[in-house]
């Protein structure tokens with residue numbers, strides 16, 4: 206299979222697997238040797254494939270909002286290095302806290318676990334639909 210690059214991010218397919226590499230992506234774009242397509246992460250986003258929802262709630266978030274958003278972004282960046290299909294599909298504030306939809310179950314689970322590790326609070330993780338979907342709730346008042 207030919208070398209490919211994602212049209213929407215810095216993911217590269219080397220003929221065997223996808224990985225995230227900004228320098229290689231730019232190099233391939235310059236040399237025009239790669240076919241432009243969508244990476245597995247952007248394919249999932251295009252298809253609106255949501256595999257996990259994380260709900261973060263509680264008064265603690267109001268005073269640590271920026272920190273919480275930074276943590277979510279950092280976790281997503283790290284997970285992306287491991288798996289280009291793992292993306293945040295959508296992140297929004299809903300009055301009670303933050304809701305994060307992900308294209309990947311392990312990303313949702315990781316966000317919950319990292320919140321518990323960084324800020325304590327109460328974490329619950331529910332696997333639904335024969336483990337095809339995960340619902341993660343974290344709360345700290």
Ligand SMILES: [Zn+2]
Nearest residue numbers: 211214244247
């Ligand atoms: Zn992409």
